[in-house]
Amino acid sequence: MTQAKTKAQTKPCCDTAPAIAYLIGVDGGGTGTRVVLADPDGKPLARGIAGPSALAHGRQQAWDAILLAIDYAFAQANLALPALSVIAIACGLSGVNNAQWAAELKTLNPGFALLLTETDAGTTLIGAHQGAPGAVIALGTGSVGEVLQSDGQRREVGGWGFPVSDEASGAWLGMRAVNYLQRVLDGRAATSRFADALYAHCGGDKDAVFRWLAQANQTRYAEVAPLVFQHAAESAFARSMLLDAGREVEAIADALDPTHTLPLALCGGLAAALMPFLPDTLRQRVRAPLGDSASGALILLQQHLRST
Structure with missing residues (x-):
């Protein structure tokens, strides 16, 4: 089904007053x-x-x-x-x-x-x-795509909120990384320097990991994401996570602009870091935000x- 408008259009709310300085x-x-x-x-x-x-x-x-x-x-x-x-x-x-x-x-x-x-x-x-027509994908703690079409219509893709949405975001990467750590601690996955770094970040012993999980929210999971990038060169699991993130970005971009005719910008704290992991065809379309x-x-x- 074609989405005709944003899931939630937020209208400006205002209380006017004179003499704006x-x-x-x-x-x-x-x-x-x-x-x-x-x-x-x-x-x-x-x-x-x-x-x-x-x-x-x-x-x-x-x-x-x-x-x-x-x-x-x-x-x-x-x-x-x-x-x-x-x-x-x-x-x-x-x-x-x-x-x-x-x-x-x-x-x-x-x-x-x-x-x-x-x-x-x-x-x-x-x-x-x-203010001109175009599409953006914001990649930070969370993620969301938005497009302003040439006819003035706006549409949103993603943005449903953590933890069920926010694909390719810092929180999404962090949650997947912590799940990998859990698998290593259980013996369901082989240990690695990446797992050691995650273990240290979450407290360094199993009880500390449970305490970390009890307090974990979107921001705390996003704080794990830098470790994924740091270990991408040596850890096949970390690299696969980032390549998955790149494919998620591509899916958002295609949903925003199926014809690939509008300018597309990646924004947010993870935009530059994720660029090397985007599919080649998508990377060629992306331009820097103004x-x-x-x-x-x-x-x-x-x-x-x-x-x-």
Whole structure:
């Protein structure tokens, strides 16, 4: 069945106020938060970073991370943080397609004059092609594909959430790696330097592994992913995982644009690392994004302000 629209279109939510002094674009995921601070004309002034702000980790925690990143951005710009009532903000966040979480985030607005919410996939798409038609696949803690077609329609592939989705993401790789460790500890798979590294990462003894598993979430599994890349040259299992990830990326790309006519960008923290493991035909189609998710959120904010 052809998917005609995104599974969850998140409409911007907003509370307007006069005298906007600063604009802020936010990119928030399961690993970290990145913001771009701009003047009222959209000229970037500084950037800030903080910890995770994926809504699955909690809506107040998301605001805490966003505010911390904003504080950092103002400090980088040598500016005093003004009242939030003179700031307009657009947030591209993991989990916004959950309507309840998005509503809770809006309710907890700490006082921004204008608040727009969008999925991080949506702002990644806008940033990568500067608002023009194209497709993106975001590969980080999680994964999702998004396409803006020439007729203006948007469609999403993947993005169903951890642990049942997020193919080729850091969390997906980490979970598969930890499963491999379990098999080695059981004697169902041969040990290796890769398994030794995983064992050390998870605590170094079986009881510690159980404790690690009890506390494991999407972010913790994603923290295992670098070990997969580090051991790909020597471990056939690690390399096979990465080749599987490359095929998953190809499947997402084909679902987004079956005709292969739109520009395609890979974004996110794992995009560059996964490039060598993509099928050759896909690698030839990929181009570098023109901007990131935070800049996409800023473009979304400017578009909204111009329209109002």
